[in-house]
Amino acid sequence: MSEAVTHSVTTPPGLLASLDPLLREWLPRQRWFAGKGRPVTGFSLVSATELLPPTAKLGLYHLLVRAHQPPAAAPQTAAPPDPHGHPGDTYQLLIGVREALPPRLAPALIGHLTEGPLAGRTVYEALYDTRPAELLLEALRTQDRIGGLRFEKDPDRDIRPGLVPRVSTAEQSNSSVVYGDTFILKLLRRVVPGVNPDLELPLALARQGCARVPAPVAWMLADAADGVPAQAAPAESEEPYPTAYPGETTYVLGVLQPFVQGATDGWELALRELAKGEDFQAEARALGRATAEVHTALARALPTVTLGHLQMRALVDGMIERLEAAAQAVPTLHPYVPGLLSAFEALGQLAEEGHTWTAQRVHGDLHLGQCLRSPSGEWSLIDFEGEPARPLAERRMPQPALRDVAGMLRSFDYAAHSAGTPAPQWAEACRAAYCSGYAEVGGRDPRHDPVLLRACETDKAIYEVVYEARHRPDWLPVPLAAVRRLALSSRST
Numbered sequence: 001m002s003e004a005v006t007h008s009v010t011t012p013p014g015l016l017a018s019l020d021p022l023l024r025e026w027l028p029r030q031r032w033f034a035g036k037g038r039p040v041t042g043f044s045l046v047s048a049t050e051l052l053p054p055t056a057k058l059g060l061y062h063l064l065v066r067a068h069q070p071p072a073a074a075p076q077t078a079a080p081p082d083p084h085g086h087p088g089d090t091y092q093l094l095i096g097v098r099e100a101l102p103p104r105l106a107p108a109l110i111g112h113l114t115e116g117p118l119a120g121r122t123v124y125e126a127l128y129d130t131r132p133a134e135l136l137l138e139a140l141r142t143q144d145r146i147g148g149l150r151f152e153k154d155p156d157r158d159i160r161p162g163l164v165p166r167v168s169t170a171e172q173s174n175s176s177v178v179y180g181d182t183f184i185l186k187l188l189r190r191v192v193p194g195v196n197p198d199l200e201l202p203l204a205l206a207r208q209g210c211a212r213v214p215a216p217v218a219w220m221l222a223d224a225a226d227g228v229p230a231q232a233a234p235a236e237s238e239e240p241y242p243t244a245y246p247g248e249t250t251y252v253l254g255v256l257q258p259f260v261q262g263a264t265d266g267w268e269l270a271l272r273e274l275a276k277g278e279d280f281q282a283e284a285r286a287l288g289r290a291t292a293e294v295h296t297a298l299a300r301a302l303p304t305v306t307l308g309h310l311q312m313r314a315l316v317d318g319m320i321e322r323l324e325a326a327a328q329a330v331p332t333l334h335p336y337v338p339g340l341l342s343a344f345e346a347l348g349q350l351a352e353e354g355h356t357w358t359a360q361r362v363h364g365d366l367h368l369g370q371c372l373r374s375p376s377g378e379w380s381l382i383d384f385e386g387e388p389a390r391p392l393a394e395r396r397m398p399q400p401a402l403r404d405v406a407g408m409l410r411s412f413d414y415a416a417h418s419a420g421t422p423a424p425q426w427a428e429a430c431r432a433a434y435c436s437g438y439a440e441v442g443g444r445d446p447r448h449d450p451v452l453l454r455a456c457e458t459d460k461a462i463y464e465v466v467y468e469a470r471h472r473p474d475w476l477p478v479p480l481a482a483v484r485r486l487a488l489s490s491r492s493t
């Protein structure tokens with residue numbers, strides 16, 4: 001590992017080089033590794049912080065590591081240019097070192113060090129271990145500063161000491177630890193310097209008193225001392241942000257939120273109802289209302305803009321570019337390209353005729369799995385990170401709110417395809433109920449804007465094709481079926 005380190009190097013010299021072969025093998029196998037399908041050619045260190053010195057029992061290191069990889073065929077990775085000339089994404093790792101790994105930590109094994117100052121010891125994913133997870137919560141609780149790591153907290157919120165941690169087993173893009181069923185700490189895995197919407201938006205919503213989103217209690221930051229400039233968003237938040245302002249170079253590494261106890265996510269619930277042959281319309285309607293509540297609060301909290309002809313052209317061009325990149329990455333898409341393009345061109349045409357739309361900050365990757373229902377039936381929306389593969393600046397741009405609506409409509413379709421037998425009527429009924437619920441609170445039915453809705457849904461289905469091809473090839477038929485349907489319906493209108 002090349003040690004292009006800029007701050008807080010308190011690790012034993014040589015440890016990082018000895019980790020290199022272990023990480024090359026382990027990192028690409030992690031669900032949250034974003035560069036799947038491309039070889040890791042090396043690592044450089046962005047920052048290294050010793051959290052516990054290496055005693056016989058335990059040593060603990062916080063690392064930000066840049067994995068060097070050749071660029072993807074399609075421009076899907078959001079990695080900014082590497083200051084040392086290597087393209088690649090930066091990952092947050094919590095590395096534990098022990099003489100021997102107790103059996104309960106066997107699934108957390110990364111490998112055995114064969115050289116360096118700690119040769120003979122075992123390296124593992126320390127988030128699974130009680131003491132390291134406790135250490136993070138304690139640092140947040142006491143607003144600690146360790147090396148380049150800053151732990152901050154909402155001054156009005158208390159964190160009780162001694163909450164017992166357990167790692168969440170949910171399938172996710174990052175990693176989470178639940179503390180005593182009271183809080184959940186999401187540690188971001190692929191990190192990018194700049195204002196992170198996963199902290200920015202829930203904070204803004206909390207200030208609006210929006211009850212649909214668990215309010216951040218504390219957060220973990222690091223200074224991006226590697227010289228990579230933060231990607232400033234075109235429309236800036238007017239809300240105070242913890243310590244980083246756009247243009248600054250700060251990584252958001254983690255966010256602590258209240259844990260919604262006994263919650264079921266919308267995906268699980270929808271599949272359960274489908275399996276029982278039950279409809280999901282009441283819940284879909286409630287989800288539509290919740291989405292509209294969040295959109296209304298976001299439009300109040302953060303700037304909105306009117307999208308005229310030029311801005312819409314840029315939006316449409318973006319959709320077309322993504323389609324072209326997707327067709328390159330997933331050639332199965334080729335026959336559908338003309339039909340899909342016509343969905344985008346129809347939107348461009350409307351804009352040319354003088355139609356305008358409002359854009360605002362949105363969730364950015366809304367689907368059933370991002371909706372949590374409490375045992376009392378209240379819905380919360382989580383995970384405001386946006387589509388993880390998109391550049392941060394793009395994720396923070398005001399968008400038509402129908403982008404989120406389209407994400408949910410796609411999700412009902414996904415659920416209907418995942419049932420034993422496809423259930424198109426179930427999906428149609430959910431989609432209609434969701435739009436009605438949205439109109440009840442938002443004042444406008446998404447179906448009254450069919451051209452924009454179809455373009456957004458098409459854009460989302462194309463994103464899903466690329467996502468599934470990269471992460472879950474078995475699922476590819478689900479968005480491909482939608483692509484086929486959307487390509488045909490766009491051509492016939």
Ligand SMILES: Nc1ncnc2c1ncn2[C@@H]1O[C@H](COP(=O)(O)OP(=O)(O)O)[C@@H](O)[C@H]1O
Pocket residue numbers: 168170171172173174175176184186214257258259260261263265369370372382383385
């Ligand atoms: N506030 C919360 N209360 C209860 N469970 C939560 C909460 N936030 C997240 N979760 C659980 O953790 C999972 C992953 O969270 P999410 O923010 O979507 O992370 P990721 O970006 O890694 O996918 C969710 O699907 C849900 O099961």
Ligand SMILES: O=P(O)(O)O[C@H]1O[C@H](CO)[C@@H](O[C@H]2O[C@H](CO)[C@@H](O)[C@H](O)[C@H]2O)[C@H](O)[C@H]1O
Pocket residue numbers: 171172173267365367368369383387388407410411412414415464467
């Ligand atoms: O990890 P995230 O939740 O941030 O989102 C990514 O993974 C999702 C899958 O886990 C993916 O969602 C797609 O599959 C869902 C079913 O598993 C379905 O409900 C969604 O509608 C569909 O988009 C999401 O696109 C991706 O960004």
